[in-house]
Amino acid sequence: MTMSGDKPFFRFHPGAYERGAFIESSKPCDVCAQRSVWLYAGVIYTIGQGPSVCARCIASGRLADHVDGHFSMHDADFEDDVSADLDAEVMQRTPGFATFNAFQWPVRRGKPFAYVGHGEEDSTWQNRDAAAAIRKLYADEYDEKLEGTTPYALVFKELDGRKHIAILDLD
Ligand SMILES: [Zn+2]
Known part of the structure; x- marks a missing residue:
């Protein structure tokens, strides 16, 4: 087993390891019984x-x-129809992340977006596209300019594009 085999990339949650979705462990997996x-x-x-x-x-x-x-890895539903393959990849083969509430996973033209980060994370605000998406969300939702930061947002981006969008995650 190669190292990359032990640490697969998740295209719908590319920051999973940095975010702490996994811990390094020699404990056996209940599914494959390997380390x-x-x-x-x-x-x-x-x-x-x-x-x-x-x-x-x-x-x-x-x-x-x-x-x-x-079962699902996420407390979420898709906001629009996706194929059965993509549904299974996102909901059952993509590690989850902490949110305050159940949410609607963004979809455009049948393609789910990839998860970027939460408003609670510094890395989200350091990402200019993500920060801009949250500011746009607040401008659209509340008709006011967001001063500073807010923890109440989730940011996603197009899988094969640069478009970022934010959705509310109120506690
Ligand atoms: Zn396993």
């Missing part, structure tokens, strides 16, 4: 306790085969 290396530290929304799962098994879909019945 986790990168053990998922987030929530799996399912009936009862979700398994301890490694990054490999999330990315490959082995987790989806392992869990009986419906």
Whole structure:
């Protein structure tokens, strides 16, 4: 197993490792029984306790085969229709992130956006496109200029483009 194999990239949540969605661990994964290396530290929304799962098994879909019945990595629904493949990739093969509330995952022309960051994170405000998207959200929603920062937003970007959008995540 190569290092990159142990640490797969998640295109709909590219900052997952930096954000702490995984911790380095030698604990065995409940799904593949191998050393986790990168053990998922987030929530799996399912009936009862979700398994301890490694990054490999999330990315490959082995987790989806392992869990009986419906589960999701996110407390979210898509705001618009997406294909079954993309639905499964985002909802079951992409690590989650902390939010205050359930949210509607942005979609344009059938393509889900990729998660960039939360208003609570300094890295979001250091990202000029992300900060601009939150300021635009506040201008549109509240018809006022946002002074300083706010924790109440989630930022996404087009998977293959530069467009960033923010949505409210009120506590
Ligand atoms: Zn595993």
